[in-house]
Amino acid sequence: MIKTDALIIGAGPTGLFTAHQLKIIGLDCEIVDNLDKAGGQCIELYPDKPIYDIPAIPECTGEQLTINLLDQLKPFNINFHLGERVDELKKNESNWEVKTNKGKTFLTPNVIIAGGVGSFEPRRFSPKECAQFEDKSIFYSIKNKKIFEGKTVSIFGGGDSALDWAVELSKNSKINLIHRRDEFRGAQATLDKVHELQKIGKIELFTKYQLKTVKGNGSLESIDIEHENKEIKNLKSDYVLGFFGLIMQLGPIANWGLSLNKKTVEVDTEKFETNQKGIYAIGDICNYPGKLKLILSGFHEGALAARACFKLARPNEKYRFEFTTSSKTIKERLGVKSD
Amino acid sequence: MAKITYVEQNGNSHTVNVENGLSVMEGAVQNNIPGIDGDCGGGMSCATCHVYVKEEWFDKLEKKLDGEEDMLDQAYEPKKNSRLSCQITVSEELDGLIVNMPEKQV
Numbered sequence: 193m194i195k196t197d198a199l200i201i202g203a204g205p206t207g208l209f210t211a212h213q214l215k216i217i218g219l220d221c222e223i224v225d226n227l228d229k230a231g232g233q234c235i236e237l238y239p240d241k242p243i244y245d246i247p248a249i250p251e252c253t254g255e256q257l258t259i260n261l262l263d264q265l266k267p268f269n270i271n272f273h274l275g276e277r278v279d280e281l282k283k284n285e286s287n288w289e290v291k292t293n294k295g296k297t298f299l300t301p302n303v304i305i306a307g308g309v310g311s312f313e314p315r316r317f318s319p320k321e322c323a324q325f326e327d328k329s330i331f332y333s334i335k336n337k338k339i340f341e342g343k344t345v346s347i348f349g350g351g352d353s354a355l356d357w358a359v360e361l362s363k364n365s366k367i368n369l370i371h372r373r374d375e376f377r378g379a380q381a382t383l384d385k386v387h388e389l390q391k392i393g394k395i396e397l398f399t400k401y402q403l404k405t406v407k408g409n410g411s412l413e414s415i416d417i418e419h420e421n422k423e424i425k426n427l428k429s430d431y432v433l434g435f436f437g438l439i440m441q442l443g444p445i446a447n448w449g450l451s452l453n454k455k456t457v458e459v460d461t462e463k464f465e466t467n468q469k470g471i472y473a474i475g476d477i478c479n480y481p482g483k484l485k486l487i488l489s490g491f492h493e494g495a496l497a498a499r500a501c502f503k504l505a506r507p508n509e510k511y512r513f514e515f516t517t518s519s520k521t522i523k524e525r526l527g528v529k530s531d
Numbered sequence: 532m533a534k535i536t537y538v539e540q541n542g543n544s545h546t547v548n549v550e551n552g553l554s555v556m557e558g559a560v561q562n563n564i565p566g567i568d569g570d571c572g573g574g575m576s577c578a579t580c581h582v583y584v585k586e587e588w589f590d591k592l593e594k595k596l597d598g599e600e601d602m603l604d605q606a607y608e609p610k611k612n613s614r615l616s617c618q619i620t621v622s623e624e625l626d627g628l629i630v631n632m633p634e635k636q637v
Contacts, residue, residue, distance in 0.1 A: 237576040309570045309577075315637060318608050350604045372609055377601040402608075420611060437605040439637045440570055440577070455568070485572050 194271075196222045197505035198302035198498075199290055201278050201445075204232020206475030206490030207306035208261040213498035215268040216522055219505050222300075223270060224292060226277040226311035231258035233308050233476075234487075236438060247488055257487070267526045277311050279444045281471075286504075288470060301504040304497055305466075305473040306490070309455060311443045315436035317348070319405050322432075329412030330432045340365045344428055346415055348403060349435030350375070355382040357433060362394040368427055370398045370417055401425070406432065445477075453479050463500035464493045470504050472497040533626040537564050537582075540634045549621045555630060556580035556617035566632035573617040575599060579637065580616040581606040582630040592619055607633050 200207045203225035214221045234254030242251050280291040290298040314332035346368040347358050355378035358369045376383050389395040404418040415429045442455050451458040451467040456479035464472045474497050475490035502511040516522050523530045536546045549558030559567035568579035575598050589612050599618050603609045
């Protein structure tokens with residue numbers, strides 16, 4: 193059981209800056225994120241897209257912003273729990289007990305949900321019968337490529353993941369690469385490689401096709417793919433891989449008894465607290481009159497939520513507001529020299 | 532101002548007036564029409580405002596940008612007449628536009 197002053201759910205820009213604010217005022221924190229890296233939507237959805245409305249930064253990409261925020265956290269020792277999703281939350285006397293899908297448990301008076309629009313999950317195939325084969329014959333990510341050796345693998349998608357895996361797995365497997373249109377959005381060099389492999393019969397390419405259904409008894413045997421013009425082809429397949437990117441799902445947060453409005457959590461604008469004491473929501477996931485889904489709003493919300501955490505984490509101390517420019521205590525925490 | 536009709540998969544239809552300059556996605560979200568999420572807020576980066584547009588209207592809309600087609604690869608059951616409704620800007624010319632929503636957005 194990990195004890196901490198505050199648990200931050202979500203390592204996007206809002207979560208990262210909130211960690212900074214907590215550390216500045218002398219509180220500990222731990223950060224959990226379902227993605228395998230920090231940055232949230234900035235890193236997952238638009239790492240290369242420029243952002244123009246971060247105060248005092250005329251232009252930066254999602255990736256640069258993430259790097260800068262992590263730099264700002266360097267003076268502090270913060271534990272990141274990446275690739276983990278928070279699943280359960282329950283009251284434990286005056287604390288919250290929070291469990292992740294990897295079996296970790298946190299005990300904390302403060303839970304700060306900075307979850308964006310939810311946790312990122314793979315987009316799945318639409319035919320319902322796919323569910324019974326999931327994690328057995330149908331995968332949305334690859335953990336052990338050895339299982340595909342000598343097998344027929346049908347890969348769906350048009351981006352880098354689909355192309356990269358088609359090339360990689362073609363070394364030891366028979367590959368069908370299926371995409372809904374002729375154009376691929378993956379790197380040209382990889383696409384050239386795919387076409388080369390197609391010529392020598394290592395990869396069979398099917399464009400303007402989508403998955404219609406999957407067939408098999410226990411294990412997958414074949415799949416039907418449907419052309420834009422409705423023509424159907426049956427392909428023998430041992431495995432099916434889908435690379436359609438990620439989608440944000442509110443996930444387990446929806447079951448925590450919080451007051452929700454569509455996919456957002458309702459909060460007050462003093463502490464950014466939800467209807468549950470000690471649970472805060474900040475950034476894109478929170479909702480209040482006038483809410484703007486801007487990164488800068490997330491920073492403000494995090495700064496205030498961090499001060500609210502102080503009361504519950506240090507009930508016998510009084511919080512004193514200080515500036516980073518002049519406070520000796522803060523400078524000590526930052527590891528910089530005082531004047 | 533244009534009258535836009537949003538038709539759910541089950542046939543339920545919602546007709547609302549949407550101001551010029553707003554996107555078809557914003558028209559749905561502001562009027563609490565179910566079936567269009569718009570998670571990323573119109574940044575062409577989530578494909579949760581996916582709609583189908585019948586031919587007679589599809590050809591009248593401004594052409595798709597490359598990025599829109601890339602995102603549609605990730606949409607739920609994309610078809611030839613798929614569009615991201617955040618990329619359709621409402622104007623007088625779109626008065627009477629009908630969009631059909633997919634079974635779900637993810």
